[in-house]
Amino acid sequence: MTASMTVEQARELLLERVHPLEVERVDLLEALGRVLAQDMRSDIDVAPFDNSAMDGFAVRAADLATASEETPARLRVIEHIAAGDAPTLTVGSGEAARIMTGAPVPQGADAVVMVEYSEAVEGDGGTGSLVALSRAVVKGENVRKQGEEVRAGDVVLNAGETVGAAGIGLLASTGHAQVPVYRRPRVAVISTGSELVEVDQTPGPGKIRNSNSYSVSAQVAAAGAIPLRFGIVPDDMQATRDAFTRAAAEADFIVTSGGVSVGDFDYVKPVLEELGELMYCKVAMRPGNPQTMGVISGVPFFGLPGNPTSTFVGFEMFVRPAIRRMLGHTALDRPVTLARLAHDVRKKPDRRYYLRGRISRGADGLEVALSGSQSSALLTAAHRGNCFMVLPEGEQQFSTGQIVECIRLDMEEGTVV
Ligand code: AMP
Ligand code: MG
Secondary structure, eight states, X not given: OOSOBOHHHHHHHHHTTOOOOOEEEEEGGGGTTOBBSSOEEOSSOBSSSXXXXXXXXXXXXXXXXXXXXXXXXXXXXXXXXXXXXXXXXXXXXXXXXEEOTTOBOXXXXXXXEEGGGEEEEETTSSTTOEEEXXXXXXXXXXXXXXXXXXXXXXXXXXXXXXXXXXXXXHHHHTTOSEEEEEOXXXXXXXXXXXXXXXXXXXXXXXXXXXXXXXXXXXXXXXXXXXXXXXXXXXXXXXXXXXXXXXXXXXXXXXXXXXXXXXXXXXXXXXXXXXXXXXXXXOBSEESOOOOEEEEETTEEEEEEOSSHHHXXXXXXXXXXXXXXXXXXXXXXXXXXXXXXXXXXXXXXXXXXXXXEEEEEEETTXXXXXXXXXXXXXXXXXXXXXXXXXXXXXXOXXXXXXXXXXXXXXXXXXXXXX
């Protein structure tokens, strides 16, 4: 199948072929940003015991029912409880325990009075002192209850949730030194082109540096996957065959750049057809027709065009959602916001355009301007931009002030806008 299809159809065909990878257990901190593969339960109550929310005095609320600045309650301090201590005494009527934040509330006490409302009448406020407390408290005041966060055996984080810093903290307090998450895909990044030289070389006549290998690998890493940067593959049938065969053996997904046009030395399509299956190679978008989709030995293959910005856009629109699905994410789309055009834009009526733009907040809300030359051979506009301005197929003339859709590259998938 080689007829041109819409971006949506092409995405659908690719996404049907990718699935969350198998589950691995990783050290807690490595779970940051990953998707949980199982419900996580707590082994203990959190908090494990009733504890004080303040530095102050643990008391029986009934003893302070009428306490005020004029008529403070006078209590004898029987114990001094620091965080980490286990109290040994029971607070009786007329008694208090000096207590620090996070320390266990002793038997008998049911509230904590802040230290700010105390005054030592005898002694220094520690064990044996007599203190005057000038504030009434209700039962439970300044006491954090056992099991307030989660009870032993209950689910603290759910399967499918992305683990953030707060989630890491919850997993730590519930005893999870290791966490089951979906494995990160290994993505082979292959640059085709006999004109390419490595970054540390000065290009000779007719040569250019292999920048796509780095930009695409960076996009792979930014999406949460592991790039396997293959060397430059010259425009040669056998070299292409060898690289694709090795990639299919080593990777969960294969991305290539270049070699998918109708040039005389474009071998990506013929080799893909020979080794596996070619699903499509044209998508009605600009930049980025052709985009080539296939499978080799069960490994999904995506052939991006060679022009650096076509590569960048194609990755963002197709490969990034596929990687996210392999990582277990269900939010696959970047947020889209509407913005007012800061200037006129013309396009050819044919395909849908994904122009590199910069969105900012103007006097009348969000506005968007092109972030540089839109030639697909140039990357600067993508570097300066923070969105793709989407201009629909069929239309031609867009005027200043007109509202357009912008795909927000500055926001993660799932962000509510
Ligand atoms: P192709 O699709 O192979 O015809 O390549 C289209 C254009 O992209 C050509 O001008 C190539 O020189 C350029 N190009 C291809 N691969 C790369 C690469 N890895 N890095 C930078 N430019 C590239
Ligand atoms: Mg080429």
